[in-house]
Amino acid sequence: MSSDCNFTGTHNILFVMLLTQSTRKFLQVTVLEDQNFYLYTVIVVSHLYLGSTLLSMPKHEPFTPKAISNRIKAKGLQKLRWFCQMCQKQCRDQNGFKCHLTSESHQRQLLLFAESPGRFLGQYSGEFKKGFLDILTRQFGTKRVKANTVYQEYIKDRNHVHMNSTCWFTLTGFVNYLGRTGICKVDQTEKGWFIQYIDRSLEERREKMAKKVKMDMDDEERMRDVIMKQAERARERLKESGELEEEASYSELKKSDDQKIEFKLPKMVPVKDKLKPLEILSNAARSSTDRKFDKPSTSKSVTRPKSALDEIKEAEEMYKEKKNRTRCWLHPGIVVKIISKRYGERLNNEKGVVTNVKEERFACLQLLSDEDTTVTVEQKHLETVIPALNRTVLIVNGAYRGQKATLESVNEKNYSASVRICEGVIRGRLLENVEYEDICKWHGHSSALRVKIVERKSEDWKDATKRETMDSMSFELDRLLETSLPADLENWKIQFTGFKDLFARFLQVKPTVSWNQIKPLPEETIKPYSDLTEPSMDKVRSMLSKMVIVKLNGGLGTTMGCKGPKSLIPVRHDLTFLDLTMQQIEHLNLTHDVDIPLVLMNSFNTDQDTKRALRKYRNVKLSTH
Structure with a gap:
């Protein structure tokens, strides 16, 4: 193989990059004729082998600092002080968090928060409370548990709302809030704060079930009581009339042998004599109109007892009477x-x-x-x-x-x-x-x-309004007079009477205009715009340097659906009145090289919101007061 391979020039690197692991091992043990090429090849191959070894290295051993750090980063459990809730960004160290605070995206989020901080705090506090109570109710139910244990379970979620973005500074403050509002039972021991969730839904279900059972029982018991009362009244009437004999008292059957056996039959009920035919006819001839003019009977009249239906109707009437x-x-x-x-x-x-x-x-x-x-x-x-x-x-x-x-x-x-x-x-x-x-x-x-x-008519309406005002004031003064001491009653009564007379005279006086004191303006006071001379630039600058822009910046009230200062109302293109005013004044200042101050007349309720809104105009060449 060494004799067939002739590597020269720049093809060496390409060849080495394509080497497999077996070829790299072969080259390390093969002696080539070209020593320079061999040295270069061995260096490149060793680097490639080292890189592949690093890439194929196993993970860190468990419980090593690096493994613990990676596990913490994977779970999202990093330091809370390096988390930005508005941007939903978790930084790993202080340097990264400081860089994030100076970023443009974070500054935009701060401007949004400055416009309505209460809304954001309320939203985050509500989400934190909901998530905390979900963990408490689902995992622990109504058991008594340590508050810190529930909190540790809650922060295991990577996307949980951090406590430093809520209205509660510490877990103790949040636990005290749950106790004050009656959501949980709270107690403090030497081991810390313990909480126990109060299941209101279970109590409501029990109350509804108890009410339903009570309603069912009320209907049955009412009917049973009515029937028992009727039976008791009937028994008492029979006793009074003598028709009901007293119940015999029974004793143990002990008879002697010599005692005679006797049988007693009940008394015979006397039968009235049958009416004769003439009496029947005479009684039938009497009409109901004749009977109602008869003389009242001297005997004791027996009142008709109330039936169950009558008593139910009477109870319904009493309920309607009480309700209406x-x-x-x-x-x-x-x-x-x-x-x-x-x-x-x-x-x-x-x-x-x-x-x-x-x-x-x-x-x-x-x-x-x-x-x-x-x-x-x-x-x-x-x-x-x-x-x-x-x-x-x-x-x-x-x-x-x-x-x-x-x-x-x-x-x-x-x-x-x-x-x-x-x-x-x-x-x-x-x-x-x-x-x-x-x-x-x-x-x-x-x-x-x-x-x-x-x-x-309008005059009648005004008079009626004045009378109503007078009556209301008199009523309130009378109520105030009732609270005075007896020793000072006469003195206050005289003062209140004088005040009523003074107020009545005030209502009777109608507004008038003294026309003799009103004089028309001179003719030269008002001039047409076309007749005005255009001032020079120097004169304009001197005039603008004396100018001050004053704007009312109170609130519009809740009736118009607006909360906050008037100047923060959006007008167009998401620009507020304050944005447009700032642009106009800045244009004048830059064009004529002047410093026109802006004075905002804030109310007590709009002062803080206005100060927060003015923070985004720090780089604008404008002085505000």
Whole structure:
């Protein structure tokens, strides 16, 4: 083989690169004629052999520092202080983390975080809490476990949310939060903090099951109790009438041999004499109308016992009464009467129609005597109105609240009435002994009333608003007066009365304009734009150097759906008002070589957000205040 191989020139390297392992070993033991070629070939072959050996080297031995480092890097369990949550980037050492902090991508993420830090903190805190509780509930359930054990299981996930990006600085703070919110039971021992998850879903299921069983048992027990009560009452009535004999007391059967055996038959029930034919005819001739005019019997009348159905109906009525009875009985469309002199002598004993109910306490009334007058009266100064018989009333409180009925009769002694429901599914049902306070005369919303309410003049509306303001203020002052000491009551009452009079005079005064004090502007004050002379560049620079730009930078409020300063509202191309303002002022400063300051009038709520937003304009030639 050595005689056939004649290697010269640059073909040596190509040949060596194509050598197999067996050929490399053969060349090492073969002596070639060309010594230079042999030396060069051996060097190249040795390098190739060394490279293949390094590539085919086995992994590091277990538990060596390099193996442990590789295993830690593979799991992602590196130092938390070298992890950037905003960029989702884990650095292996301090140098890499420092380089990442100065990168452009990290700076962009910081600008996003500066715009709304609360949102990002809340998001990361929620994700951390959810992941931590998932580990706790799935792996440990409701067992008592060390908090650090759960945390070590949680951070095994490569993509977990790090605690340094949440609102909790330490694991102790997070554990205390779980204890305060009632999510876990927390206790501290000398071994550390221990937590135990409270399974609310299990308690809810138990409560629902207990309620269901109780409802089923309530129905059965209610029927059983009703039947037992009826049987007990029937037994007592039979005992009182003497028809039920007392139960015999039985004893042990011990009879002597000489005792006679006796048999006692029950007493015979006396049979009434049969009626004669004439008596039958005379009794049949008596009508039911004749019987109701008979003299009342002097014997003791026996009341008819309640059946199970009657008692169930009575229980349902009590439940509806308790459910539908409220403190506010005012309804739009009813006629009420003012029974207080608090609103003036003229309005005392006046009747009006309720057009609106405010805060479940105040009623807007339209007087029947003067339909153009409206007044707001508190409920405690009103009473219901009972109409004539066969008129429509509205049940304003109680079990049948909101139902319209017809007045059947009035019991003046008991201050109650009987009404019959005239609409709905229970139409025709008669309700007896309904108190005066639970029914009221129904006026309804006539077309004329609706037109007057809708087309009320602006002056009337203003007057009504002023009266409502006066009534509300008087009500609050009266409540405040009730909290004063008895010794100072008279003094405060005089001061509050004077304040009411002063406030009433303030409401009565209407805005006026003194035209004699208003003078027109001189003719030369306002000049057309075309007549203005264009200043020179030096003059423009001197004028701009005296200029200050002031912008209001408060908030718009939550009603407009905007949170934060006005200047941070996006306008176009993702640019905010502040971005456009900065560009315009910077253009003026660079064009005319001036320094026009920008003054932002922040509010208390927008000051911090504005300061964070101004950090990205550090390289802009502009001074902000």
